[in-house]
Amino acid sequence: MDLPVVYRIAKSCGQRGFATLRFNFRSVGGSQGSFSGTEEDRDVAAAVSFLAGELAAQGGERSEGCP
Numbered sequence: 001m002d003l004p005v006v007y008r009i010a011k012s013c014g015q016r017g018f019a020t021l022r023f024n025f026r027s028v029g030g031s032q033g034s035f036s037g038t039e040e041d042r043d044v045a046a047a048v049s050f051l052a053g054e055l056a057a058q059g060g061e062r063s064e065g066c067p
Contacts, residue, residue: 021051
C-alpha cells in the first residue's frame with residue numbers, strides 16, 4: 001500500500017477521476033487482527049464494500065461486473 005509505485009499509480013488514477021482504494025490486510029502496517037492465510041478474502045470484500053458505499057454516497061455509478 002505504501003510502496004512508492006503503488007502510491008503514485010493510485011494518485012495518478014485519482015487525478016484522472018478513477019476511484020482508487022489502498023488498504024492493509026489484517027496485521028499489516030498496524031492493522032488489527034492476525035494473518036491467517038485463509039480469511040484475507042474478507043479483507044478484500046470489506047474494502048470493496050467500503051468503496052462501493054463511498055461511491056454511492058457521492059452519487060457515483062457502478063460499472064457492469066463490479067460487485
